[in-house]
Amino acid sequence: MLRLHYNENPHGVSDDLMKKALAAVRELPLQWYPDQELTQLKEVLGDYAEVNTDKLMIGNGSDDLIQLVLMSHLGKIQRVVIPVPTFGMYRVTAKILGLEVVEIPLTSDFELDVERIEQEVAEVPSAVFICWPNNPTGNYFADYNVEQVLETDARLVVIDEAYYEFGGRTKTHLTNSDSRVVVLRTLSKALGVAALRIGYLIAHSAKVDEMKKARQPYNLSLPSQKMAEVFVRHADEQLETVSDLLRGRKLMRRDISSIEGLTALPSEASFFLVKVNPDEFGLDAAGIYRQLHKRDIWVRYFDSLPDYLRISVGLPQDSSQLIEQLKKIRKEVLKG
Ligand SMILES: Cc1ncc(COP(=O)(O)O)c(C=O)c1O
Numbered sequence: 001m002l003r004l005h006y007n008e009n010p011h012g013v014s015d016d017l018m019k020k021a022l023a024a025v026r027e028l029p030l031q032w033y034p035d036q037e038l039t040q041l042k043e044v045l046g047d048y049a050e051v052n053t054d055k056l057m058i059g060n061g062s063d064d065l066i067q068l069v070l071m072s073h074l075g076k077i078q079r080v081v082i083p084v085p086t087f088g089m090y091r092v093t094a095k096i097l098g099l100e101v102v103e104i105p106l107t108s109d110f111e112l113d114v115e116r117i118e119q120e121v122a123e124v125p126s127a128v129f130i131c132w133p134n135n136p137t138g139n140y141f142a143d144y145n146v147e148q149v150l151e152t153d154a155r156l157v158v159i160d161e162a163y164y165e166f167g168g169r170t171k172t173h174l175t176n177s178d179s180r181v182v183v184l185r186t187l188s189k190a191l192g193v194a195a196l197r198i199g200y201l202i203a204h205s206a207k208v209d210e211m212k213k214a215r216q217p218y219n220l221s222l223p224s225q226k227m228a229e230v231f232v233r234h235a236d237e238q239l240e241t242v243s244d245l246l247r248g249r250k251l252m253r254r255d256i257s258s259i260e261g262l263t264a265l266p267s268e269a270s271f272f273l274v275k276v277n278p279d280e281f282g283l284d285a286a287g288i289y290r291q292l293h294k295r296d297i298w299v300r301y302f303d304s305l306p307d308y309l310r311i312s313v314g315l316p317q318d319s320s321q322l323i324e325q326l327k328k329i330r331k332e333v334l335k336g
Pocket of ligand 1: 007061062135160186187
């Protein structure tokens with residue numbers, strides 16, 4: 001199976017780092033409940049993210065934090081405004097919690113439609129989700145547009161920086177002065193430990209205090225905490241793999257775009273969109289998705305983006321395999 005559908009870091013962690021992480025969990029006192037405040041992991045994450053520990057909350061993946069942020073605002077917001085296409089868990093979680101979801105399509109150049117967002121949040125108390133850079137389009141929305149969203153009546157603005165390390169830009173500074181802003185981060189992408197399930201958020205300390213009330217006291221097992229401390233302390237090593245992936249992204253986009261009918265779009269994240277021209281390729285995006293699937297190559301197709309596929313950046317050999325198969329598929333289709 002070739003996994004190019006979940007935007008994981010295919011490098012994983014080195015044997016040496018894994019040894020260090022295993023050493024950190026070998027003699028844990030599992031009979032005791034762990035520290036509710038997650039003090040040590042917060043200190044390590046605070047250093048990494050360059051924020052005070054009182055601005056941090058840690059969750060079982062950022063999926064968990066999306067739920068926690070919304071849960072802690074029940075009664076204060078009624079509506080969740082989501083610029084789409086974007087990461088699906090915002091909608092799923094808001095719906096589960098009984099919140100009204102309003103999806104606002106991005107403009108044709110994948111920008112925020114600030115005017116519509118402004119209208120929607122003015123009607124009832126609302127939260128807005130901004131995925132930055134956006135999954136699946138791969139772009140950062142313009143700073144100006146993000147600032148405009150902060151000028152609206154939105155009661156809560158969640159900025160999801162899951163792919164922060166790939167583009168290097170952040171909005172965490174906004175949390176110093178605006179207590180409506182919550183920034184989400186994860187160890188699942190650049191740091192290569194999606195299975196460990198660690199996400200964290202950065203917000204004004206007053207906001208963190210408010211949201212803590214909705215947190216399960218032991219939402220992260222002690223082994224997860226201790227392993228995460230090792231991975232974050234050695235983040236430099238993982239960031240080298242990010243540099244490899246960024247080089248890989250450039251080559252993968254170039255090679256895919258060299259196939260007639262396919263154009264790989266620019267991206268600031270660990271994936272990119274590929275636009276399919278069915279007249280030139282001989283198949284539409286859904287057809288290519290099915291053909292790749294048959295060959296056990298997993299990419300993403302979204303009904304909401306029928307002309308595109310989303311492809312995660314893989315290792316060089318993954319990229320070669322994908323490109324070889326794409327060329328074969330095209331040849332077969334044109335022959336048949
Ligand atoms: C934008 C975005 N946010 C959050 C997540 C989930 O991250 P986690 O593994 O921390 O739950 C993903 C995973 O694909 C994502 O793309």
